[in-house]
Ligand code: ATP
C-alpha cells in the first residue's frame with residue numbers, strides 16, 4: 109500500500125529523457141542550445157525562443173495560451189497572435205522611450221495582458237519583474253523602489269488602491285500602463301497604446317548575458333531578495349521543460365503558479381512556450397472542483413503544481429478527484445516545498461498517477477533536481493540532478509565563520525547530511541542579488557553555489573531534503589529536519605497540514621514543537637492530542653517526535669504557498685516577526 113519506491117508502468121509516450129545515465133555522461137548545454145533557434149546574428153533572446161520562432165514556423169496557428177477567466181470565459185491565443193500582441197507591447201515600450209535594461213514591473217492578476225507584457229518586455233530587452241497582485245502598498249514600494257522600475261503594468265483598480273498613494277516614493281517610475289480602457293490620472297491606457305502600435309517588431313541584438321528577469325524570493329526565511337537572471341536562462345528553461353516536465357509539443361500543459369513567483373514565469377510562461385505547447389492560464393484561485401474541472405475539460409497532459417495545493421486537494425478527499433475524468437494526465441510535477449510521501453501515495457489513489465517532486469530556487473532560475481519520468485520515484489525524495497547539474501553535499505559552515513571559512517568540504521558518503529550545493533555556472537544561475545553584492549558573493553564557496561538547504565544523498569544518487577539550514581532543529585544532540593516530522597504527522601488521517609519548529613529548552617537545547625491544522629470532520633481536543641503524540645512517537649521515536657503539539661486553524665504561508673516556520677517560531681517565542689510582506693492572509 110505504501111511502497112517506498114514507485115516503479116512506473118510502461119510509458120504510453122516515450123519520455124524525452126529516456127536514458128538518464130547516458131544523458132548525464134556529457135554536459136547537455138550545447139545540445140539544448142541547438143534545440144533553440146537563436147537570433148540571426150547569433151544572439152539569444154527568451155521571447156524569440158518562446159514566441160517568434162514558433163510564430164514564423166509550422167506551429168504558428170497552434171494555440172500558445174488558453175486563458176480561462178475567473179467566470180469561465182475562455183480565450184485562445186495562437187503563437188502567431190501572441191507574436192503580434194507581444195510585438196505591439198514591445199513597440200509601446202519603444203514609443204515611451206524605454207531603453208533596453210530598464211525595468212518593467214507587473215502588478216496584475218493572471219490576465220492575458222500580463223503574459224503579453226512579460227514577453228513584449230523581453231523582446232524589447234527590458235527586464236521583466238513580476239509582483240503578486242495581492243501585495244499591499246508597502247511590499248510594492250519595497251520592490252519597485254530598489255528595483256528602480258521605469259514602467260509598471262497594472263490595472264486601474266490596483267493602481268488606485270495600492271500605487272497612487274506611494275507614487276511619490278518611486279522617483280524612477282515614469283510610466284504606469286493600465287490594462288483598462290479608462291486610465292486613472294497619472295496612468296496610460298494600455299489598450300489604446302496597443303491599438304496604435306505596430307504589430308511588427310524585430311528583436312534587437314541580445315547577448316546571452318543581457319539581463320532579462322528580476323525575481324524576488326518568497327521571503328520564507330527573511331526579507332525577500334531580488335535575484336537577477338539573464339537571457340541565457342532560456343537554455344535551462346527549455347531543457348528542463350523537456351526533461352524534467354517531459355513536455356511534448358502537442359501537450360496541453362498547466363502550471364498553477366502565479367507569475368509573481370519565479371515558478372509562474374520560468375514554468376508558467378517561458379519553458380512551456382519555448383517547447384511550443386499549449387499552456388493553460390487560469391485566472392481563478394485554487395478551488396478543488398474548479399481545478400479538477402479544468403484538467404478534465406482541457407484534457408491537461410502535464411500538470412505542474414505545489415505541495416500546498418496538493419494538501420488542499422487532499423483535504424477535499426480522493427472521492428472528489430475520482431468523480432472527474434483525470435485520465436488525460438500523463439505527468440504531474442510539484443515544487444516549492446518538500447512533498448510529503450503521504451501526498452504521493454494519496455495521488456496514486458486519487459489520480460492513479462504519482463507526483464514527481466522537483467527542487468529548485470529563485471536563485472537557480474530553473475529545475476535542478478527532479479524525479480524524472482524515466483526513473484522510479486522514491487516518495488519523500490526530490491529526485492536526481494538534471495543532466496548538466498552537478499550536486500554536492502557540503503559540510504556546513506557556521507554563519508559567523510563567514511569569510512575565512514576555508515575550502516569547502518564535500519561529503520561523499522551516502523546518507524550523511526550537509527548543505528546542498530551546485531557547481532556554479534549553469535546557464536540560469538542568478539547573476540546578482542539586487543543591491544547586495546556581498547550577499548551574492550557569500551553564496552559561492554570555491555566552485556560551489558551553497559543553497560542554504562540541507563539534504564543527503566542516498567546510495568542510488570537520490571537527494572533527500574531535510575530542511576532549510578535556518579529551520580533545522582538541534583535537540584539533545586540530534587539534528588532534526590522539520591520535514592520528516594511534518595510528514596509523519598500528515599500520515600495521521602486527522603492532519604491536513606503540519607509545521608514543526610525548535611523551541612529553546614534548558615535541557616535539550618531545543619525541543620520539537622509541532623503545529624497542526626486538521627482535516628474537516630476532526631475535532632481538536634485532548635483525545636486527539638494524545639493520539640497524535642502517540643502516533644508521532646510510534647513513527648519517529650521519542651528523540652525526534654514532537655514534545656509539544658498545538659492545534660491551529662491554519663498555518664502561516666507565503667503567497668507562493670510555503671509554510672513560514674520562522675513566523676511560528678517568532679510568535680511562540682514572542683520575538684519580532686520580521687518581514688511579513690509575502691505573508692498570505694491567514
Ligand atoms: P527566501 O529565500 O526569501 O527565504 P524561499 O527560499 O522560500 O524564500 P524560493 O526561491 O521561492 O524562496 O524557494 C526556494 C526554496 O523552496 C528552496 O531553497 C527550498 O527550501 C524550498 N523548496 C523548493 N522546492 C522544494 C522541494 N521540492 N523540496 C523541498 N524544498 C523545496
Ligand code: MG
Nearest residue numbers: 325329469560
Ligand atoms: Mg531562499
